[in-house]
Amino acid sequence: MSDQHRYLIIAEGAFGPETSKTANSAIRYLPxxxxxxxxxxxxxxxxxxxxxxxxxxxxxxxxxEGFALNPTAVLIGIAPAGGQLPAEWRGWILAAIDRGLHVWxxxxxxxxxxxxxxxxAREKGVAITDARRPPPHxxxxxxxxxxVDAFVVLSVGSDCNVGKLTAQLELIRGLEQRGxxxxxAATGQTGMLIAGWGLAVDAVVADFIGGATEQLVLQAAQxxxxxxxxxxxxxxxxxxSGVTLGLMHGACPRAMILCHQPSREFIGDHSITRPxxxxxPPLPELVRIYEDAARPVFPSKVIxxxxxxxxxxxxxxxxxxxxxxxxxxxxxxxxxxFDPAPLVDAVVRARALVAKPPx
Amino acid sequence: MSDQHRYLIIAEGAFGPETSKTANSAIRYLPxxxxxxxxxxxxxxxxxxxxxxxxxxxxxxxxxEGFALNPTAVLIGIAPAGGQLPAEWRGWILAAIDRGLHVWxxxxxxxxxxxxxxxxAREKGVAITDARRPPPHxxxxxxxxxxVDAFVVLSVGSDCNVGKLTAQLELIRGLEQRGxxxxxAATGQTGMLIAGWGLAVDAVVADFIGGATEQLVLQAAQxxxxxxxxxxxxxxxxxxSGVTLGLMHGACPRAMILCHQPSREFIGDHSITRPxxxxxPPLPELVRIYEDAARPVFPSKVIxxxxxxxxxxxxxxxxxxxxxxxxxxxxxxxxxxFDPAPLVDAVVRARALVAKPPx
Numbered sequence: 001m002s003d004q005h006r007y008l009i010i011a012e013g014a015f016g017p018e019t020s021k022t023a024n025s026a027i028r029y030l031p032x033x034x035x036x037x038x039x040x041x042x043x044x045x046x047x048x049x050x051x052x053x054x055x056x057x058x059x060x061x062x063x064x065e066g067f068a069l070n071p072t073a074v075l076i077g078i079a080p081a082g083g084q085l086p087a088e089w090r091g092w093i094l095a096a097i098d099r100g101l102h103v104w105x106x107x108x109x110x111x112x113x114x115x116x117x118x119x120x121a122r123e124k125g126v127a128i129t130d131a132r133r134p135p136p137h138x139x140x141x142x143x144x145x146x147x148v149d150a151f152v153v154l155s156v157g158s159d160c161n162v163g164k165l166t167a168q169l170e171l172i173r174g175l176e177q178r179g180x181x182x183x184x185a186a187t188g189q190t191g192m193l194i195a196g197w198g199l200a201v202d203a204v205v206a207d208f209i210g211g212a213t214e215q216l217v218l219q220a221a222q223x224x225x226x227x228x229x230x231x232x233x234x235x236x237x238x239x240x241s242g243v244t245l246g247l248m249h250g251a252c253p254r255a256m257i258l259c260h261q262p263s264r265e266f267i268g269d270h271s272i273t274r275p276x277x278x279x280x281p282p283l284p285e286l287v288r289i290y291e292d293a294a295r296p297v298f299p300s301k302v303i304x305x306x307x308x309x310x311x312x313x314x315x316x317x318x319x320x321x322x323x324x325x326x327x328x329x330x331x332x333x334x335x336x337x338f339d340p341a342p343l344v345d346a347v348v349r350a351r352a353l354v355a356k357p358p359x
Numbered sequence: 360m361s362d363q364h365r366y367l368i369i370a371e372g373a374f375g376p377e378t379s380k381t382a383n384s385a386i387r388y389l390p391x392x393x394x395x396x397x398x399x400x401x402x403x404x405x406x407x408x409x410x411x412x413x414x415x416x417x418x419x420x421x422x423x424e425g426f427a428l429n430p431t432a433v434l435i436g437i438a439p440a441g442g443q444l445p446a447e448w449r450g451w452i453l454a455a456i457d458r459g460l461h462v463w464x465x466x467x468x469x470x471x472x473x474x475x476x477x478x479x480a481r482e483k484g485v486a487i488t489d490a491r492r493p494p495p496h497x498x499x500x501x502x503x504x505x506x507v508d509a510f511v512v513l514s515v516g517s518d519c520n521v522g523k524l525t526a527q528l529e530l531i532r533g534l535e536q537r538g539x540x541x542x543x544a545a546t547g548q549t550g551m552l553i554a555g556w557g558l559a560v561d562a563v564v565a566d567f568i569g570g571a572t573e574q575l576v577l578q579a580a581q582x583x584x585x586x587x588x589x590x591x592x593x594x595x596x597x598x599x600s601g602v603t604l605g606l607m608h609g610a611c612p613r614a615m616i617l618c619h620q621p622s623r624e625f626i627g628d629h630s631i632t633r634p635x636x637x638x639x640p641p642l643p644e645l646v647r648i649y650e651d652a653a654r655p656v657f658p659s660k661v662i663x664x665x666x667x668x669x670x671x672x673x674x675x676x677x678x679x680x681x682x683x684x685x686x687x688x689x690x691x692x693x694x695x696x697f698d699p700a701p702l703v704d705a706v707v708r709a710r711a712l713v714a715k716p717p718x
Contacts, residue, residue: 108564134564140598143636202566205467205493209565209601235604236655239499242568242605249597277502278656292651296595297637 005102006035008063008071010092014078015039015059017051017310021161022077022106022190027054029169029194035069036060038092052310063092073102075193076111085109090117097121103128106189108203131189132203134212141210146252146298148221150183151351154253155231155306156290158260158280159267160240163336165191167259167306167343168228170335174344175226180351183224185216187247191230201250202232202243209246217251226347229253235289236278237267245293252298255350256290257343258283258328261308262320283328304346305332364461365394367422367430369451373437374398374418376410376669380520381436381465381549386413388528388553394428395419397451411669422451432461434552435470444468449476456480462487465548467562490548491562493571500569505611505657507580509542510710513612514590514665515649517619517639518626519599522695524550526618526665526702527587529694533703534585539710542583544575546606550589560609561591561602568605576610585706588612594648595637596626604652611657614709615649616702617642617687620667621679642687663705664691 043061047054155164186198233240309317331342402420406413545557592599653659668676690701
């Protein structure tokens, strides 16, 4: 799928700062390439009004209103409740295909395998891109990622959706400015949309989480000084912890950046029947949990804290950063809201400790 | 597939104490139902000669020799090198189908999806059972397993293939004799073959490891006092740690039994390019690793140690058990070789601490 599509994003019933991650990242990191967002619950507003960024990108009430904005593709960014494609969404996608729009999907349900959608797309000559279609020929990981020359950094988190993707994306420019060839390795559908490549490790068969990550790191490490691997889930998240640990052991990072949203007290990224179930421990304990989990396979240190403070006042955000830095003894930054330099410096310093001298 | 099949097991090139787990467990736990084992590398020997148990079950040189033993099904127990079905194996399976034999497979490759095999099976009216075909409609786990009344026990391990399955199977009778309705929850293909039900959690899409396990535990917990969940992999295994942690957090066990093979020093269950890579830490540290990993989601204690001492002398085995007991302060047993009672007692005691008094 062309990198230059103009996307109409379907985020029905969910467009918001914490509920439409793929949409929000596309708006932030693909500037000028999102023409509108379909969410009939907040029509008439702009991205800036809903998210705090994204300027005048309009929220539309209907798919037809969206078509009037001249998209070249529709982007299915959020999973419909229940996981199955609702009849209404199917109608939207078929209407988009009929207008010659391409389809990009981050759903577990592979839209390209849907007979009706696939037939219609063939007929109209448009592409359906499923970011989560697992690649063929995956293997069990065998430690090859531990052997690359590039310095591998993994973002890890207290929970889902706290900023593991953005923490890495915000470091790329600073690292490049320091003269380090930096490659971002996307492990989820949103990162893949932005980077244009990657592998959705949460969509592979469970035995191959580590192997898929290893394959990705080996590819990213070619001709790179630093590989920034997008983390997934959390070691303390009851639903996704397996993906997190498999990814850690497959990537063999030398360093980790711990991401957290200070306003979050409990794991809360998916509908749990017992709200307020898993309490997020203090940052120093999270540091210990991640370093302990890495150690038996490939020792790794947390080298910095990335806080997502978007829902705090500037003063409260600065205070949270100071507390995090004091508690952990590590540099802390909100790399989206403030200067990412403390984390860039942390990567540069950590790499210098292990980098080979130039030949 | 009927529970009463007589199996010819294909274990080509791999029949041995540590290399043919499904075959070995079928021989041990499905007595009288294995007619022979195909492995042209050790023909003419018996199961007892190769494994140390299984009596006179013959090892045959060719599929035709196996057919002469009057099986009603072939069982593909080991994965072929490389994961793809070799042409020779395909020929064996087709020959079996042509003779009206059913096919049971524990491979990741779903044989029932193979056009040639599926068409031939349809034509001959035989079933192809793929234990690792993931069930439809899995969900992300949401903590429901933490709420069951049954006492959930998970076996965990230092490595793959150290006895997590057999440790649980050996406890069933003892627990039943104590008056506890005991249900075994199989999480892998071998356990499923023996139990006749279960769910291969390593074959589901990674995001659903926990959810698949939760579904299994909820089903097992109906009308049970104790649920024995088969563990998978190891938290320190670079290839499979994700499955292990996802399974732990999905099952929410109240107690864990730690399984280990004392003669094993390094993680060694799959071909790693760097042999002797991950060293297995001492048992007390493994206890801590497992309890730490469980704690944030659902606290759980290791209540006993199951050692697999098959490759030690009786004296060395007894010494290893004494050391394990001394180091960890926990009861230790080799439940296959010696009396499983210490572990049965540990489960009974741990359950008594949390069980509700009768109404």
